Amino acid sequence: MDRYLSGVQLARLLAIDPGARPYYRALAETVRSLILDGRLPVRVRLPAERHLAEALGVSRTTVTAAYDRLREQGYLDSRQGAGSWTALPDAGALGTENPWIAAEDDGLLPLHCAAPLAIGALPAAIASAGEQYPRHALGIGYDPVGLAPLRRAIAARYTERGLATRPEQILVTAGAQHALYLLTTMLLAPGDPVLLESPTYPHAIDVARLRGARIVPVGIPDDGWHLDLLTSAMRQSAARLAYVVPDFHNPTGHLMDDATRAGLVSAARKHDTTLIVDETWNELAIDEVPRTAPLAAFDTDGRVISIGSASKLWWGGLRIGWIRTGAATIRRLAALRAAVDIASSLFEQLVVTRLFEDIEETRAERRRTLGASRAALVAALTEHMPDWSFTVPRGGGSLWVRLPGPSGTALADAAACHGVRLAPGTWFGVDGTLEGRIRLPFTQPPQVIVEAVGRIAEARLRGPYGSRPALPLTPAL
Amino acid sequence: MDRYLSGVQLARLLAIDPGARPYYRALAETVRSLILDGRLPVRVRLPAERHLAEALGVSRTTVTAAYDRLREQGYLDSRQGAGSWTALPDAGALGTENPWIAAEDDGLLPLHCAAPLAIGALPAAIASAGEQYPRHALGIGYDPVGLAPLRRAIAARYTERGLATRPEQILVTAGAQHALYLLTTMLLAPGDPVLLESPTYPHAIDVARLRGARIVPVGIPDDGWHLDLLTSAMRQSAARLAYVVPDFHNPTGHLMDDATRAGLVSAARKHDTTLIVDETWNELAIDEVPRTAPLAAFDTDGRVISIGSASKLWWGGLRIGWIRTGAATIRRLAALRAAVDIASSLFEQLVVTRLFEDIEETRAERRRTLGASRAALVAALTEHMPDWSFTVPRGGGSLWVRLPGPSGTALADAAACHGVRLAPGTWFGVDGTLEGRIRLPFTQPPQVIVEAVGRIAEARLRGPYGSRPALPLTPAL
Numbered sequence: 030m031d032r033y034l035s036g037v038q039l040a041r042l043l044a045i046d047p048g049a050r051p052y053y054r055a056l057a058e059t060v061r062s063l064i065l066d067g068r069l070p071v072r073v074r075l076p077a078e079r080h081l082a083e084a085l086g087v088s089r090t091t092v093t094a095a096y097d098r099l100r101e102q103g104y105l106d107s108r109q110g111a112g113s114w115t116a117l118p119d120a121g122a123l124g125t126e127n128p129w130i131a132a133e134d135d136g137l138l139p140l141h142c143a144a145p146l147a148i149g150a151l152p153a154a155i156a157s158a159g160e161q162y163p164r165h166a167l168g169i170g171y172d173p174v175g176l177a178p179l180r181r182a183i184a185a186r187y188t189e190r191g192l193a194t195r196p197e198q199i200l201v202t203a204g205a206q207h208a209l210y211l212l213t214t215m216l217l218a219p220g221d222p223v224l225l226e227s228p229t230y231p232h233a234i235d236v237a238r239l240r241g242a243r244i245v246p247v248g249i250p251d252d253g254w255h256l257d258l259l260t261s262a263m264r265q266s267a268a269r270l271a272y273v274v275p276d277f278h279n280p281t282g283h284l285m286d287d288a289t290r291a292g293l294v295s296a297a298r299k300h301d302t303t304l305i306v307d308e309t310w311n312e313l314a315i316d317e318v319p320r321t322a323p324l325a326a327f328d329t330d331g332r333v334i335s336i337g338s339a340s341k342l343w344w345g346g347l348r349i350g351w352i353r354t355g356a357a358t359i360r361r362l363a364a365l366r367a368a369v370d371i372a373s374s375l376f377e378q379l380v381v382t383r384l385f386e387d388i389e390e391t392r393a394e395r396r397r398t399l400g401a402s403r404a405a406l407v408a409a410l411t412e413h414m415p416d417w418s419f420t421v422p423r424g425g426g427s428l429w430v431r432l433p434g435p436s437g438t439a440l441a442d443a444a445a446c447h448g449v450r451l452a453p454g455t456w457f458g459v460d461g462t463l464e465g466r467i468r469l470p471f472t473q474p475p476q477v478i479v480e481a482v483g484r485i486a487e488a489r490l491r492g493p494y495g496s497r498p499a500l501p502l503t504p505a506l
Numbered sequence: 507m508d509r510y511l512s513g514v515q516l517a518r519l520l521a522i523d524p525g526a527r528p529y530y531r532a533l534a535e536t537v538r539s540l541i542l543d544g545r546l547p548v549r550v551r552l553p554a555e556r557h558l559a560e561a562l563g564v565s566r567t568t569v570t571a572a573y574d575r576l577r578e579q580g581y582l583d584s585r586q587g588a589g590s591w592t593a594l595p596d597a598g599a600l601g602t603e604n605p606w607i608a609a610e611d612d613g614l615l616p617l618h619c620a621a622p623l624a625i626g627a628l629p630a631a632i633a634s635a636g637e638q639y640p641r642h643a644l645g646i647g648y649d650p651v652g653l654a655p656l657r658r659a660i661a662a663r664y665t666e667r668g669l670a671t672r673p674e675q676i677l678v679t680a681g682a683q684h685a686l687y688l689l690t691t692m693l694l695a696p697g698d699p700v701l702l703e704s705p706t707y708p709h710a711i712d713v714a715r716l717r718g719a720r721i722v723p724v725g726i727p728d729d730g731w732h733l734d735l736l737t738s739a740m741r742q743s744a745a746r747l748a749y750v751v752p753d754f755h756n757p758t759g760h761l762m763d764d765a766t767r768a769g770l771v772s773a774a775r776k777h778d779t780t781l782i783v784d785e786t787w788n789e790l791a792i793d794e795v796p797r798t799a800p801l802a803a804f805d806t807d808g809r810v811i812s813i814g815s816a817s818k819l820w821w822g823g824l825r826i827g828w829i830r831t832g833a834a835t836i837r838r839l840a841a842l843r844a845a846v847d848i849a850s851s852l853f854e855q856l857v858v859t860r861l862f863e864d865i866e867e868t869r870a871e872r873r874r875t876l877g878a879s880r881a882a883l884v885a886a887l888t889e890h891m892p893d894w895s896f897t898v899p900r901g902g903g904s905l906w907v908r909l910p911g912p913s914g915t916a917l918a919d920a921a922a923c924h925g926v927r928l929a930p931g932t933w934f935g936v937d938g939t940l941e942g943r944i945r946l947p948f949t950q951p952p953q954v955i956v957e958a959v960g961r962i963a964e965a966r967l968r969g970p971y972g973s974r975p976a977l978p979l980t981p982a983l
Contacts, residue, residue, distance in 0.1 A: 101837060144646040155636050155853070163629055169621040170823025203680060203825075207847035214716075235845035239691075346647025346852040348680075360578060368712035370684035374851040375823040376632070 032073045036080035042069065043085070049446065052087060053094035058442050060095070061104050064115050073115045075105070137450040138481045141441075143279065143426040143470035145399065147344035148391050150384065158379035165379065171371055173363040175201025175351070176378040182385040183337070183351050192323045197356040200363060201373050204350040205309045205338035209272070210236050212305055212334060212352065215365055216270055217242050224262055224271035226254075228429065228457030228466070230279045230307065233272050242270075244459045251420065253283040256292045263300040270303050275324055277310035280457050280468040281429040282422020287321055294327040302332070309338045309350075312392055314424035315400045331355050339381050341426065342391060349373060349381045398474075399426060405475035409482035414489075427470040435464040443488035449481045509550045513557030519546065520562070526923065529564060530571035535919050537572070538581050541592050550592045552582070614927040615958045618918075620756065620903040620947035622876065624821035625868050627861065635856035642856065648848055650840040652678025652828070653855040659862040660814070660828050669800045674833040677840060678850050681827040682786045682815035686749070687713050688839055688846065689782055689811060689829065693747055694719050701739055701748035703731075705906065705934030705943070707756045707784065710749050719747075721936045728897065730760040733769045740777040747780050752801055754787035757934050757945040758906040759899020764798055771804040779809070786815045786827075789869050791901035792877045808832050816858050818903065819868060826850060826858045875951075876903065882952035886959035891966075904947040912941035920965035926958045 034042075042063060049055035063069035075081070078096060082089040096113060099105040107113040165176075174180070180196040187194035202208040209232070217223060219241030225233055227246035237244050245266040247258055254275075263271065273293070275285035285293075297304050306324040325333040331354070338350040352362060366372075384391065403421070406428060410417055419428045432440065437453035444451045454466025471478060511519075519540060526532035540546035552558070555573060559566040573590060576582040584590040642653075651657070657673040664671035679685040686709070694700060696718030702710055704723035714721050722743040724735055731752075740748065750770070752762035762770075774781050783801040802810040808831070815827040829839060843849075861868065880898070883905060887894055896905045909917065914930035921928045931943025948955060 097834075101834075139646055142646050142648070144648065147647070152636075152640055155639055159629075159632050159636050162632055165823070169616055169619050170624070170817075170821055171619070171621065203847045203851075206845070210846050232845055232848075239842070239845055340647075344647055346642070346849075348847065348849060348851045357574075357578075365716070368683070368709055368716050369687050370680045370825065370847065371709075372823075372825060374680075374825045374854050376853060376857075377851050380853075 032070070034069075034073055034075060036076040036082075036084035039076055039081055040084035045085075047086075053091045053098065055446070056085075056087075056091065056095040057098040057102075060099055060115075061102065064104055069115055071115050075113045075115065077112070137445060137448055138473070138477060138484070139450055140444075140470060140473065140478075140481050141450040141452040143341075143468070143472050144345040145341060145395065145426065145472040146474070147346065148342075148384075148394055150387055150391060150394075151344060151380075154380045154383040157383045158376055161379050162376060165375055170375055172375065172378075173367040173372050174359065175199065175373060176375065176382065179349075179378045179382040179385075182382050183353070186385060186388065187323065187335075187353060190320075190323055192326045192353075194353060195356070198353055198359060200352045200359045200366065201378060202336075202350045202352060202366070203348045203370060203373050204340060205307060205336050206232050206236075206350070207348075207370075208336040208338075208350045208352045209233060209305065209307065210239075211362055211366055211369065212336070213237065213240050213242070213270070214369075215362060216303060221270070222266040222268045224259075224266060224268040224302070225459065226273060226278070227459065228280050228454065228463055228468075229272065230274060231452075231456045233307075234459055237272075246459050249278070249281060249283065253281075254285055254289050254293075256289050256296070259293055260296040260300075263296055263302050267300065268302050270305060271297065272305045272307065273324070274307045274310070276308055276321070277313055277422060277425025279307075279310060279425065280427050280452075282420070282425045282427060284318060284321065284423060285324075290322065290324050291327045294324065294329075294333060297332055298330060304333045306333060306335045307337075308335055309341050310425045311337065312342045312388070313395055313399065313426065314392075315396050315403060316423040318423045325353065331358075334358075339384070342388075342395065343381070343384050347377050347381060349377050399424075399471060402471040402473060402475050402478055403428075405478045406469060406471040406482070409479050410469070413482055413486040426472045427468050430467050430469055432465050432467060437464050437467045440467060440485070440489065443492060444485050447484040447488040447491075449484045449488070451485070509547070511546075511550055511552060513553040513559075513561035516553055516558060517561035522562075524563075530568045530575065532923070533562075533564075533568065533572040534575040534579075537576055537592075538579065541581055546592055548592050552590045552592065554589070614922060614925055615950070615954060615961070616927055617921075617947060617950065617955075617958050618927040618929040620818075620945070620949050621822040622818060622872065622903060622949040623951070624823065625819075625861075625871055627864055627868060627871075628821060628857075631857045631860040634860045635853055638856050639853055642852055647852055649852065649855075650844040650849050651836065652676065652850060653852065653859065656826075656855045656859040656862075659859050660830070663862060663865065664800065664812075664830060667797075667800050669803045671830060672833070675830055675836060677829045677836045677843065678855060679813075679827045679829060679843070680825045680847060680850050681817060682784060682813050683709050683713075683827070684825075684847075685813040685815075685827045685829045686710060686782065686784065687716075688843055689813070690714065690717050690719070690747070691846075692839060692842055693780060698747070699743040699745045701736075701743060701745040701779070702936065703750060703755070704936065705757050705931065705940055705945075706749065707751060708929075708933045710784075711936055714749075723936050726755070726758060726760065730758075731762055731766050731770075733766050733773070736770055737773040737777075740773055740779050744777065745779050747782060748774065749782045749784065750801070751784045751787070753785055753798070754790055754899060754902025756784075756787060756902065757904050757929075759897070759902045759904060761795060761798065761900060762801075767799065767801050768804045771801065771806075771810060774809055775807060781810045783810060783812045784814075785812055786818050787902045788814065789819045789865070790872055790876065790903065791869075792873050792880060793900040795900050802830065808835075811835075816861070819865075819872065820858070820861050824854050824858060826854050876901075876948060879948040879950060879952050879955055880905075882955045883946060883948040883959070886956050887946075890959055890963040903949045904945050907944050907946055909942050909944060914941050914944045917944060917962070917966065920969060921962050924961040924965040924968075926961045926965070928962070 043059050045055050045059055078092040079089050082092045105113050106116045180199040183199045184194040184196045213236045217240050221242050222245050223237050223242040224245045227248050247262040325335045335353040339347045416433045417430050419430045441451040441453040452468045454463030520536050522532050522536055555569040556566050559569045582590050583593045657676040660676045661671040661673045690713045694717050698719050699722050700714050700719040701722045704725050724739040802812045812830040816824045893910045894907050896907045918928040918930040929945045931940030
């Protein structure tokens, strides 16, 4: 039985504010909501684009754009010449609705992304790398394990942090995401259980799905990790791999204490789980916090693999990260890496090598700027959203906000119509939970944060399809 | 039954020249040869390191290094505390013996790699990118599809070449390898048949193996592609995907004519195969050749996907490549790409954008330098190896040499002991064939090529373990 809706029938269901901008987005989002709450069943054929356009009194292009968007998000299946049917996205597939991918430069304030602006010292490091470059540009330029001076600098930093490390234990990658991707590809087979924190970094979920792994989420309560929850999840799931972010956890901001670190490694040993420890935020304390030992410092049998990144401390536009593990595993990873993308940018490796020299100055700069942005965000939320709650983290880049109800996605949709892109809590979970949460980064400058919070407040008040125009995109300094 | 060899027994089998340098390598290679030709069966336990060291009169470290090497190559399985057994590498696994991975800076002349040195205009492009960088460094720096000006420049170059292209049809990647990896991951499921040329680019084989694809090799005879071979392979295998290098094919140097291009696309349409066309060498004609149309210009239904790279025209140290296909597929690829490594280096995207401006000057420079190196290689081979045969290609970067016998691997091993790293023919095939071939690149300067050919001649004469010291690694300008 082919179920079918005419243009007029669908238009009646939709009830979109004619002033909504961009209209195609409002149309797509409304159809998506109707599907999600069951008012529009799946496998119903939608009207042809021109029929719906007529019924709504909009251009056919607008309907085409909305259908395209729904198709990309997995809510529409189309067959050339036959029509389009409502659908639900394949849970195992990656959508193009993705934290890092804005459809275009749409002028929205990028509050979906916890990515600090570039540090002040970047131009000087670029210039210095430019001077050294010609010397390095004499060779063939491929270097799957990474440039020797950078491997030394990364190893030296681990050693300074209390974890003796040799350069052979370091693989330079194209960022922490790439590091996680390589490790997951090497260590997990499809169907293997992998333990992820809930909430966690959204791209860790993507990587696990891409690998076809069975995701075992472990909740992180409001007061941080509970060792018994982690341990029992390891025992019950026999997880091959666990991914944890112990330092200013993304998105909650928690910092794992030494006792939990020791307990976690010991549980991993007992249950034969390999720990991937993402230290991307490690250098970004804002308050005075006791220096915790790297998780790998508790390791006795090579089951803790650390990954790190230049992206938060220095800048996300630098695509440099690293893996720290045993030298033999590094060689195997290098062979895999050569098949994925051969090598990291030599120029950026020179830049990051230079940046390591002044790491303490950079940490101080970040402490100042992230501290100021965090204060601005807390103040703005206290003023505009007294019913939202959160714990202020002592470092990192975001607040993990509890909303008064399960409205994160609706709020993000509404905020987008008021010029702010947000990351709803569901992005950070695996099972459609966390709808009552939203992550608010404090990585943008205070004035952007204040403006954004004002717009979010307006979005709450006026609902999704108010017609405030998007901000022109002149990034603040 | 646990079969076992004592130190003395193995030492007797080995018969290594005591002057061989590095000795550990000679030891490992000899064990490998014994396993490969069956004189040392698989699943035999080898003596403990110290016993073999005593029997050979060398240090234990030397034996450890040799065992490590064998283990990495897959010829040895070891269990902590139990011992080491001879083994054969898993054909589906990636070894760490890899075209791009030298164990360390071992001072060998890099004739295994067809990678031209950086062009003269690179420092100026770096400087120009340095000037523009601060402006671009204001944003969050993540851009999974790529920087708009670079996408425009790449699209414009396709259009100039006779293939109308919009920037939305371009995804900027971290090199052609990365492009191929992303496409294979998206388009192939494990077990799917994929058609590869034989010989082909070694990393294409790695990628197919990594994906668990069923590899269907199609031979390329000495006179180039035979359309009937390609067509019947498509028909018989029902390959989902075919990977071809029509422009100065790596390693043979062939250039596909327009009639074969048209026929190939039409066969792909008939058998529902998607073609991935690697145009990495496309801009690198040396002789005057008629301009061929891009393969995608024959496409009528979106089944030809083109990939390209900055690495051969400008420099391999620039990790920038691209994919050209339909805009909707580009968006799906961008989502996948975000999960693999998020985005390309922003700085390098600026550099390559700048380099596109002077592409014709660069092509002229490459024509000159590659032409001189090609002439030097041909002359040196004619002088030193009159029994080797090859067809001189009209562009690209390598000669595909036919040896008088099936001796490619042995020659590469011998050459390594004389200071030259070579790529034996087997690297370019999927099934251990092509042993009678070797790829000799002419991407290094003439004096390096002349020196290398002299050493290869010496290696042929004196056999694998002569003790000429490695060259000091001061790369020639």
